[in-house]
Amino acid sequence: MDKATRGMRQYDLVVIGSGPAGEKAAVHAAYHGYRVAVVEKLSNLGGAGVNTGTLPSKTLKETALYLSGAQERRLYSVERKLSRSPDAADFLFRERYVVKTEREELRMELLKRKVDVYFGLGRFLDPHRIEVGGEQSQVLYGDKILIATGSYPAHPPGIPFNGRIRDSDTILQIDRIPRSLCIVGAGVVGCEYATIFAEMDCKVTLVNSHKDILPFLDREIAGALVDQMRECGIEILAETKIESATVEKRDGKEFVRAHRADGGWIEAEMFLYASGRNGNTTDLDCARAGLKLAGRETLEVDETYRTAVPHIYAAGDVIGFPALGSTSMDQGRVAVTHMFGLHDVERVAKQFPFGIYTIPEVSMIGLTEETARKKGIDYAVGRAFYKDIPRGLIVGAEHGFLKMIVNRRNRMVLGVHIFGTHATELVHYGMELVENEESLGRVLGTVFNFPTLHELYKYAAYEIWTGELDDRAREVAPRESDHQAASDKEHK
Amino acid sequence: MDKATRGMRQYDLVVIGSGPAGEKAAVHAAYHGYRVAVVEKLSNLGGAGVNTGTLPSKTLKETALYLSGAQERRLYSVERKLSRSPDAADFLFRERYVVKTEREELRMELLKRKVDVYFGLGRFLDPHRIEVGGEQSQVLYGDKILIATGSYPAHPPGIPFNGRIRDSDTILQIDRIPRSLCIVGAGVVGCEYATIFAEMDCKVTLVNSHKDILPFLDREIAGALVDQMRECGIEILAETKIESATVEKRDGKEFVRAHRADGGWIEAEMFLYASGRNGNTTDLDCARAGLKLAGRETLEVDETYRTAVPHIYAAGDVIGFPALGSTSMDQGRVAVTHMFGLHDVERVAKQFPFGIYTIPEVSMIGLTEETARKKGIDYAVGRAFYKDIPRGLIVGAEHGFLKMIVNRRNRMVLGVHIFGTHATELVHYGMELVENEESLGRVLGTVFNFPTLHELYKYAAYEIWTGELDDRAREVAPRESDHQAASDKEHK
Numbered sequence: 003m004d005k006a007t008r009g010m011r012q013y014d015l016v017v018i019g020s021g022p023a024g025e026k027a028a029v030h031a032a033y034h035g036y037r038v039a040v041v042e043k044l045s046n047l048g049g050a051g052v053n054t055g056t057l058p059s060k061t062l063k064e065t066a067l068y069l070s071g072a073q074e075r076r077l078y079s080v081e082r083k084l085s086r087s088p089d090a091a092d093f094l095f096r097e098r099y100v101v102k103t104e105r106e107e108l109r110m111e112l113l114k115r116k117v118d119v120y121f122g123l124g125r126f127l128d129p130h131r132i133e134v135g136g137e138q139s140q141v142l143y144g145d146k147i148l149i150a151t152g153s154y155p156a157h158p159p160g161i162p163f164n165g166r167i168r169d170s171d172t173i174l175q176i177d178r179i180p181r182s183l184c185i186v187g188a189g190v191v192g193c194e195y196a197t198i199f200a201e202m203d204c205k206v207t208l209v210n211s212h213k214d215i216l217p218f219l220d221r222e223i224a225g226a227l228v229d230q231m232r233e234c235g236i237e238i239l240a241e242t243k244i245e246s247a248t249v250e251k252r253d254g255k256e257f258v259r260a261h262r263a264d265g266g267w268i269e270a271e272m273f274l275y276a277s278g279r280n281g282n283t284t285d286l287d288c289a290r291a292g293l294k295l296a297g298r299e300t301l302e303v304d305e306t307y308r309t310a311v312p313h314i315y316a317a318g319d320v321i322g323f324p325a326l327g328s329t330s331m332d333q334g335r336v337a338v339t340h341m342f343g344l345h346d347v348e349r350v351a352k353q354f355p356f357g358i359y360t361i362p363e364v365s366m367i368g369l370t371e372e373t374a375r376k377k378g379i380d381y382a383v384g385r386a387f388y389k390d391i392p393r394g395l396i397v398g399a400e401h402g403f404l405k406m407i408v409n410r411r412n413r414m415v416l417g418v419h420i421f422g423t424h425a426t427e428l429v430h431y432g433m434e435l436v437e438n439e440e441s442l443g444r445v446l447g448t449v450f451n452f453p454t455l456h457e458l459y460k461y462a463a464y465e466i467w468t469g470e471l472d473d474r475a476r477e478v479a480p481r482e483s484d485h486q487a488a489s490d491k492e493h494k
Numbered sequence: 495m496d497k498a499t500r501g502m503r504q505y506d507l508v509v510i511g512s513g514p515a516g517e518k519a520a521v522h523a524a525y526h527g528y529r530v531a532v533v534e535k536l537s538n539l540g541g542a543g544v545n546t547g548t549l550p551s552k553t554l555k556e557t558a559l560y561l562s563g564a565q566e567r568r569l570y571s572v573e574r575k576l577s578r579s580p581d582a583a584d585f586l587f588r589e590r591y592v593v594k595t596e597r598e599e600l601r602m603e604l605l606k607r608k609v610d611v612y613f614g615l616g617r618f619l620d621p622h623r624i625e626v627g628g629e630q631s632q633v634l635y636g637d638k639i640l641i642a643t644g645s646y647p648a649h650p651p652g653i654p655f656n657g658r659i660r661d662s663d664t665i666l667q668i669d670r671i672p673r674s675l676c677i678v679g680a681g682v683v684g685c686e687y688a689t690i691f692a693e694m695d696c697k698v699t700l701v702n703s704h705k706d707i708l709p710f711l712d713r714e715i716a717g718a719l720v721d722q723m724r725e726c727g728i729e730i731l732a733e734t735k736i737e738s739a740t741v742e743k744r745d746g747k748e749f750v751r752a753h754r755a756d757g758g759w760i761e762a763e764m765f766l767y768a769s770g771r772n773g774n775t776t777d778l779d780c781a782r783a784g785l786k787l788a789g790r791e792t793l794e795v796d797e798t799y800r801t802a803v804p805h806i807y808a809a810g811d812v813i814g815f816p817a818l819g820s821t822s823m824d825q826g827r828v829a830v831t832h833m834f835g836l837h838d839v840e841r842v843a844k845q846f847p848f849g850i851y852t853i854p855e856v857s858m859i860g861l862t863e864e865t866a867r868k869k870g871i872d873y874a875v876g877r878a879f880y881k882d883i884p885r886g887l888i889v890g891a892e893h894g895f896l897k898m899i900v901n902r903r904n905r906m907v908l909g910v911h912i913f914g915t916h917a918t919e920l921v922h923y924g925m926e927l928v929e930n931e932e933s934l935g936r937v938l939g940t941v942f943n944f945p946t947l948h949e950l951y952k953y954a955a956y957e958i959w960t961g962e963l964d965d966r967a968r969e970v971a972p973r974e975s976d977h978q979a980a981s982d983k984e985h986k
Contacts, residue, residue: 022944033960051944060945061888068570078560079587082574095571100887107882328944346959347938357943365943390599395592396553426943427919433940434926446839448925451849451857451918452514452543452820453552467838468525 011118013039015341016132016144018124018286021049022056022327023318024150025108027334032115034344039142040117041124041134043285047108049152050319052101054171056327059194060359061097066201067361069093073423077398090178093202097174124151126291129311146313146341149301150334151286153279153319156298160246166258167247167273170195176272180204184260184270186244187277188215190358193227195274197361200234207237207268209244211277218356220370220419222405227364227421230401234361239268247273281320298322305349307337315341329354353437357426362402365429368417368436369407380410382469386461388422392453399423404458406432406445408466413442420458428455435459442466503610505531507833508624508636510616510778513541514548514819515810516642517600519826524607526836531634532609533616533626535777539600541644542811544593546663548819551686552851553589558693559853561585565915569890582670585694589666616643618783621803638805638833641793642826643778645771645811648790652738658750659739659765662687668764672696676752676762678736679769680707682850685719687766689853692726699729699760701736703769710848712862712911714897719856719913722893726853731760739765773812790814797841799829807833821846845929849918854894857921860909860928861899872902874961878953880914884945891915896950898924898937900958905934912950920947927951934958 014036017024024040025047032038046053067073069088075081112119122136132142155169163169168176170191183199185192188210196208208231215238216224228238243263250259260268281300288295292311296302301309301316308315317333319325335347358364374381388394388402402422408415418432435445445463450456506528509516516532517539524530538545559565561580567573604611614628624634647661655661660668662683675691677684680702688700700723707730708716720730735755742751752760773792780787784803788794793801793808800807809825811817827839850856866873880886880894894914901908910924927937937955942948 056944057884057888060885064888065570068566068574069572071574074560077588078557079584080561080580081577082560082563083577085573085575088572092571096569096888100884103887104884326944328941331944332939332941346935349939351939351941354941355943357946392549392592392596395595396549396556396588424916424919427916427946427948430923430942430946430948431926434923434930438926438930443838447824447841447843449820449824449843449846450922451847452548452818452823454849454919454922456919456922 010131010141010143011039012143013037013118013145015039015146015148015338016041016124016142017148017150018132019043019049019150019152019282019318019320020047020108020112020119021150021152021318021330022051023152023330023334023337024049024148025112025334026331027148027150027317027338028117029111029115030335030338030347031342032117034338034342036342038115038117039120039144040112041120041122041132041142043121043123043151045121046105047112047119048101048105049150051327051330052104052108054174055191057100057104058097058174059191059198061100062093063194063198063359063361065093065096066198070201070203072201073398088179090176093179094174094176123285125285125287127287129291129314146315147291148334148337148341149283149286149309149314149316149320150318150330151282151320153281153325155275156278156280158244158275158277161244161275162247162249163275164249166249166256166271167275169275170279173274180270180272182270183207183272183274184209184258184268185274185276186260187275188212188238189276189278190216192274192276193231193358193360195276196231196236197234200231200236201361205235205270207239207270209239209242209268211241211243213240216358216364218370219364219366220405220417221372223364223366223419223421226401226403227360230362230421231360244268279319279325281322283320296322306340307333308340313341324354324356326354326356328357351437353433355426355429355433357429359426362422363425364421365425366417366419367429367433368415370417370419371407374407374416379416381416382408382410382466384408384462384464384466384469386458386465388455388458391455391457391461393455393457396453397423404428404462406459406462406466408442414439415442415445418459424455428458431456431459502623502633502635503531504635505529505610505637507531507638507640507830508533508616508634509640509642510624511535511541511642511644511774511810511812512539512600512604512611513642513644513810513822514543515644515822515826515829516541516640517604517826518823519640519642519809519830520609521603521607522827522830522839523834524609526830526834528834530607530609531612531636532604533612533614533624533634535613535615535643537613538597539604539611540593540597541642543819543822544596544600546666547683549592549596550589550666551683551690553592554585554690555686555851555853557585557588558690562693562695564693565890580671580694582668585671586666586668615777617777617779619779621783621806638807639783640826640829640833641775641778641801641806641808641812642810642822643774643812645773645817647767648770648772650736650767650769653736653767654739654741655767656741658741658748658763659767662766662768662771665766672762672764674762675699675764675766676701676750676760677766677768678752679767680704680730681768681770682708684766684768685723685850685852687768688723688728689726692723692728693853697727697762699731699762701731701734701760703733703735705733708850708856710862711856711858712897712909713864715856715858715911715913718893718895719852722854722913723852736760771811771817773814775812788814798832799825800832805833816846816848818846818848820849843929845925847918847921847925849921851918854914855917856911856913857917858909858911859921859925860907862909862911863899866899866908871908873908874900874902874958876900876954876956876958876961878950878957880947880950883947883949883953885947885949888945889915896920896954898951898954898958900934906931907934907937910951916947920950923948923951
């Protein structure tokens with residue numbers, strides 16, 4: 003310990019931020035016996051994962067389904083009706099409970115692991131010293147430092163955010179459910195809230211500045227989601243830019259008018275801006291630590307989550323893509339593994355699922371048709387529809403399907419894409435198929451519990467198998483001809 | 495074609511029975527271009543899988559959950575209430591719809607595949623000729639024959655089956671929901687109906703002639719199910735045998751009194767006997783085909799589902815254990831693959847999950863603690879509870895856990911046991927782990943969608959990993975000492 007650090011609180015690791023990345027990193031390091039401090043600028047633990055992002059929107063989705071009862075409508079001979087009309091407090095009731103409980107869980111977990119928690123804004127004094135602001139300001143010394151400060155909703159210029167114009171954080175503080183809502187930004191957050199509010203009988207307009215929504219999705223799946231959103235009354239405006247917005251009044255009622263770049267306008271009772279998030283780095287004084295910022299105020303890291311400064315790591319939303327709670331947790335663990343030379347969680351899985359909690363859900367693993375085509379792979383596609391399998395019939399799933407993409411030459415499963423109820427759960431079996439490079443035959447030879455939604459995999463596999471054999475019947479020897487086609491391609 | 499077969503309908507394959515095994519076998523053979531006939535003794539297709547067993551009870555489970563609303567109770571600030579009290583017709587409404595729709599699906603599938611369907615009782619005239627009874631009796635010649643006649647509920651002597659004393663087939667024809675129900679037989683069917691009727695506010699007594707229920711389950715899981723059943727007001731009587739039953743009357747009301755072997759008795763408004771099933775072979779005239787019956791009127795087959803008569807195969811409930819819809823389907827396909835020397839579905843997966851559709855569900859794959867111990871494996875156990883993971887919190891799952899059994903020496907996942915909502919779906923990811931002999935590290939290094947119930951796998955894996963490392967801390971080198979312990983065991 004040098005002279006400058008004497009008297010300061012000393013830690014092996016100081017983690018700034020207690021969201022999914024920070025919390026898991028802190029627990030992981032503490033478990034291995036390191037002295038760990040967590041600095042949290044808010045008065046509650048959990049970051050966006052618990053407080054404003056992941057858990058709240060997923061809970062609101064379940065609430066919306068419960069309150070609307072739409073999934074069960076017409077399935078049974080007796081209806082279940084709400085005892086009264088729900089208001090915003092009812093809409094938010096379960097979300098508040100879940101968030102509060104989960105915060106407490108986190109607090110207990112950190113306490114159990116003997117992690118010191120400091121509430122206050124953390125900022126670098128130098129590469130090792132973090133000043134924690136607030137009433138009882140103090141300075142922490144970290145041998146290693148993990149920046150897991152998360153992100154904040156980007157606020158475009160010309161938009162006066164207030165009670166009627168909200169971002170993805172403040173949407174959780176509404177005091178009534180608007181009759182009309184315009185959502186600007188058709189990314190994951192925008193699409194999720196669009197379906198949640200539509201389920202709550204709110205007239206939703208979804209404004210997309212691009213042509214397509216969710217470009218990383220298989221186009222057929224994205225198309226199915228768009229169709230379903232339209233069927234639920236959601237209006238989707240493509241290639242539409244909003245330049246400014248004003249709150250106006252008509253017949254004594256306030257509303258928002260947003261002005262489009264093309265001169266038109268959109269009116270709604272409430273606006274939600276979900277147009278991307280930026281890294282929470284402004285208050286960090288990164289320059290004092292010798293760190294430079296990348297685009298959208300993020301930090302750049304290598305594959306061990308180390309920044310340009312060797313003892314400083316960063317994980318979670320603050321490093322940008324994919325900015326998922328699921329990946330952030332493992333990024334935090336991996337960072338700890340490397341900073342202390344441990345050997346448990348050395349890398350984040352290369353294959354990880356994307357889950358979108360729209361109504362119905364979307365989830366994917368592996369290649370889309372578009373990426374398979376770009377890679378020049380000769381692929382086959384099989385689809386299985388929820389309504390065609392016994393379990394789908396039992397739960398009355400009218401919509402939804404599973405799409406499986408298989409390499410025609412070696413029958414390897416390349417990608418699985420699911421649009422439908424429980425998609426975010428179902429995809430994990432497909433993740434194992436893709437990760438292990440399993441063949442179609444494996445799926446055909448597997449016994450699934452009957453009746454379950456997992457049978458979708460078998461139905462989709464049989465569709466491919468049947469289709470390929472139909473080809474064989476037509477072309478005598480499709481395996482050879484496939485091989486020929488592939489070899490032709492290689493010689494082009 | 496010899497003289498004796500001239501004039502008869504000729505088929506490459508005659509399938510007797512249109513349940514899960516028969517239907518999939520017929521479609522599989524027809525798809526490969528063979529001429530196939532299906533003989534069905536009832537006026538509806540689908541056998542027990544569709545009409546009396548699998549689909550009905552699984553649909554009734556969902557109906558019971560819907561009508562009781564118990565899973566959502568206290569989660570939200572507004573209640574959803576039934577618009578009126580449900581009666582037996584409401585209870586059976588969805589089941590009738592699902593069964594009817596699925597029958598129609600099967601009919602269309604067989605039609606599409608150009609499979610001829612004959613309604614009538616099939617019986618052997620000789621090893622190749624099947625007489626179909628009924629109004630327009632005819633004789634079919636099958637080059638190959640598959641017996642997929644299913645099973646029927648065993649009726650113990652001394653029990654007068656009638657409107658008050660039912661079996662697992664006739665329970666679907668109730669005209670009112672009894673206030674009290676005594677279920678005799680604590681196997682899968684008995685346990686499933688016990689929880690379904692308890693959910694419908696019926697006072698259930700479950701009579702088990704053995705000491706333990708569901709002996710193939712991990713004992714801890716079975717214990718959790720028993721605890722949960724008791725919590726729901728189900729009375730469980732162990733080692734209790736019923737010798738006879740009589741319908742009696744008191745205060746103008748009919749009830750059933752069943753007499754126990756020990757002299758006591760049990761009274762209930764209705765009794766359900768779920769005490770095993772026997773193979774449907776009596777009407778087949780098996781002797782004429784040269785076939786002998788095994789225990790419980792079943793047929794014995796080899797691993798290709800071939801009987802002692804080389805061209806006659808048997809699959810599904812008629813061959814006994816495991817008698818699951820899921821395995822029966824693949825048995826039918828495997829039989830077809832072998833009888834025609836095809837190369838697609840050559841064997842039924844060795845690892846297949848067990849799914850029990852109780853409330854909540856139970857599902858398992860691989861070794862139980864008991865089987866691991868019997869095999870002398872040094873194993874570690876990890877548990878993750880639904881209530882401790884974010885998704886469990888969102889859906890308000892108070893009960894339920896996932897238990898993972900891992901080989902301590904090589905960290906291989908040996909078994910996964912789940913007690914809780916959606917267990918029958920969740921187990922499939924674990925099936926891949928066990929089937930591929932994946933290690934604990936694989937689960938730790940996997941990113942799951944957040945929040946999903948699949949995170950139970952990660953939590954359970956961390957529990958084992960943490961526990962094992964605690965051992966390491968205590969014993970310096972647990973891997974070595976494990977090794978030592980195992981080698982000690984080997985030298986015993």
